[in-house]
Amino acid sequence: MNQLTQNDTAMDSEIISDMFPSAEIMRRLALNDSGFVFDPVNGRSFSANAVGLYVLRFLQHSSNANALLDAIEGDFEVTRAVAQRDIADFSGQLRKFLS
Amino acid sequence: MSGQQKKRLTVAVTGMNAKPDNPGPGLAVARCLKEAYGDDIRIIGLGYDVLDAGLYLHECCDSGYLLPYPSAGEKPLMERMHFIQDEESIDLLIPCLDAELLSFSRLQLEFEAMGIRMLIPNVAQLRDRNKDRLGELAHSAGIRYPETKNISNMQFFYTCHEDGWKYPMVVKGIFYDATIVQNADEGAAAFRNIAASWGYPVLVQRYVQGHEVNLTAVGDGKGKLLGSVMMRKQAVTDKGKAWACVTIEDERLQQDALKLVEALQWAGPLEVEMLKEENGQYLLIEINPRFPAWVYLAAAAGSNLPAALVNLVMERPVKFSKATTGMMMIRYAQETVINLATFEAMTMNGHYAHTENGSEVGDE
Numbered sequence: 001m002n003q004l005t006q007n008d009t010a011m012d013s014e015i016i017s018d019m020f021p022s023a024e025i026m027r028r029l030a031l032n033d034s035g036f037v038f039d040p041v042n043g044r045s046f047s048a049n050a051v052g053l054y055v056l057r058f059l060q061h062s063s064n065a066n067a068l069l070d071a072i073e074g075d076f077e078v079t080r081a082v083a084q085r086d087i088a089d090f091s092g093q094l095r096k097f098l099s
Numbered sequence: 100m101s102g103q104q105k106k107r108l109t110v111a112v113t114g115m116n117a118k119p120d121n122p123g124p125g126l127a128v129a130r131c132l133k134e135a136y137g138d139d140i141r142i143i144g145l146g147y148d149v150l151d152a153g154l155y156l157h158e159c160c161d162s163g164y165l166l167p168y169p170s171a172g173e174k175p176l177m178e179r180m181h182f183i184q185d186e187e188s189i190d191l192l193i194p195c196l197d198a199e200l201l202s203f204s205r206l207q208l209e210f211e212a213m214g215i216r217m218l219i220p221n222v223a224q225l226r227d228r229n230k231d232r233l234g235e236l237a238h239s240a241g242i243r244y245p246e247t248k249n250i251s252n253m254q255f256f257y258t259c260h261e262d263g264w265k266y267p268m269v270v271k272g273i274f275y276d277a278t279i280v281q282n283a284d285e286g287a288a289a290f291r292n293i294a295a296s297w298g299y300p301v302l303v304q305r306y307v308q309g310h311e312v313n314l315t316a317v318g319d320g321k322g323k324l325l326g327s328v329m330m331r332k333q334a335v336t337d338k339g340k341a342w343a344c345v346t347i348e349d350e351r352l353q354q355d356a357l358k359l360v361e362a363l364q365w366a367g368p369l370e371v372e373m374l375k376e377e378n379g380q381y382l383l384i385e386i387n388p389r390f391p392a393w394v395y396l397a398a399a400a401g402s403n404l405p406a407a408l409v410n411l412v413m414e415r416p417v418k419f420s421k422a423t424t425g426m427m428m429i430r431y432a433q434e435t436v437i438n439l440a441t442f443e444a445m446t447m448n449g450h451y452a453h454t455e456n457g458s459e460v461g462d463e
Contacts, residue, residue: 030425040424042375043312043331043347099377 019091021098026059029098039098046097051076052090108140109188110409111215114195114389115146115153115163119432120336124195126153127395128405129160134398135406143187149445155437157453162187165449169199176202177209179449184213186450191216191412193368193390193405197274200388201225218317218412219367220388227363228386230273230302237383240358244383245307245374249300256286259303269304272297277339279306309376311384312349313341314356315391317408317419318365324357325411326404326419328397333427341393346400346426351381359386368408393428400426 020026030038035053038045048056054075058068072083110132114125129142144153144160147168154163164183167175183189192215194203203210204222211217220228227236230247237244248255248264259268270289271277274297278289286303293301316327329352334343356371370387390405397404400422410417444451 038425040348042310042349043333043345045345099379 019088020059021094023059023063025098026056029056029060031056031060042098044097051086055087055090107138108136108409108413109143109190110140111143111145111183111187111189111192112160112195113145113166113193113199115144115151115160116148117152119430121338121340122392122430123151123153124390124392124394126156126159127392128193128195128390129153130395131398131403131405132409133159135403136409141187143183143189145183149442152435154445154451155435155441160453162452163445163450165445169202173202173206177206180210180215181213184215189215191409193217193408194219195389197387197389216412217367218320218408220318220363220365224363224365225388228388230271230385231300233383233385236359236362240355240362242355242358242383243381245305247302247304250290250303251299251301253287253290255303256280256283256290264303264305267306269306271302271304273300273302307374307376307382309374309382312347312352312373312375313344313391313393314352314371314373315368315394315397315404316356316360317368317404317411318360318363319411320364320366322361322364324353324360326402326407327353327356328400328402328404328422329353330393330396330428341391341428341430343427343429344393344396345428346396346422346424348424355381355383359383368404396426396428397422399428
């Protein structure tokens with residue numbers, strides 16, 4: 001049990017520091033309520049679903065991984081494991097779009 | 100003097116060709132000026148072909164003239180410009196085509212003597228940004244540049260692997276045109292086409308994957324970059340020209356363009372084309388000595404560079420505004436219809452003017 005908790009913690013901290021683009025990149029994104037996202041530096045635009053938009057907004061103001069997972073668990077009624085998996089997928093797509 | 104009526108400016112603009120796949124920048128420049136000045140400006144369109152559509156668009160040009168092709172030499176050009184100046188009293192000229200810039204630059208003092216002002220690079224500045232010398236400039240400015248080689252024989256394409264060149268590669272003309280070729284036969288065909296259109300040398304460049312980002316601005320001739328506007332190409336025509344693009348704010352592109360303008364002490368409009376690789380690295384592709392055909396996007400995004408250039412040259416108060424990011428341009432084709440008398444006037448006299456009652460006349 002303790003080991004599982006330690007692994008979760010390691011993954012939580014990895015989510016923000018290594019998986020997502022830098023905080024500077026996240027903060028420059030223009031986000032619309034419709035889910036339309038525009039990067040004014042590389043000129044790319046894409047659309048995000050409600051959870052994606054939620055994550056992007058969160059990351060514009062905070063890099064606390066545990067807080068992000070707590071918030072997703074609370075607001076979207078998903079398990080922490082599902083939230084972690086979805087965030088890992090989303091971060092991969094973001095890196096592709098925002099490179 | 101209070102109450103003095105502001106003089107109506109007369110500005111001549113070249114590059115009125117408007118083929119949809121590769122339009123000249125003149126029409127966009129004229130549109131920017133009309134939008135900024137309205138009835139306080141007269142635009143004289145200068146073209147090289149009776150089918151340069153911009154010459155006939157009265158919403159952009161008040162009058163249109165044909166010029167002799169640059170290959171005819173500078174004497175016929177000056178004779179023609181003297182005639183046009185007698186007719187139109189041009190205050191300022193904005194050249195918009197790469198191939199004519201060298202002549203205009205060499206003749207700048209004669210233009211000034213006629214009363215026509217220009218802000219354009221000198222001959223040395225033009226030479227240093229030529230495609231066959233761009234590598235040296237990039238190196239001295241500390242900017243990466245794809246390996247490029249001048250060639251004068253198509254045999255290169257069949258033996259280049261011996262020197263480490265691989266396909267695909269890019270074949271480029273000294274002034275215009277760039278074709279991506281996949282093998283030796285395609286390379287030889289591109290070489291023949293480009294050499295026939297633009298002469299020698301033909302350039303070959305290593306192909307680099309990435310997306311193109313461009314910047315347009317005005318150099319003040321003292322190393323300053325005024326009013327830069329940046330865009331990313333979103334879709335291109337078969338000739339690689341922007342068909343859709345969006346304004347961006349890319350600090351790295353801005354800094355690299357500034358290095359180039361400082362190195363060149365550039366005077367006048369310019370466009371810096373760079374390629375951003377997938378790993379985020381930038382490569383210089385070329386520097387064009389003029390406004391680009393997409394310059395209307397800059398004006399629509401809040402930074403009307405042609406209007407600012409006119410104010411700068413005419414020593415009027417000038418403000419280079421920051422462009423809004425996320426403004427998107429999508430180019431489209433539209434027809435203009437002229438009657439036979441208009442076409443006859445341009446064909447026979449090299450001139451047509453749109454009059455206030457809507458009729459068109461030629462003279463001479």
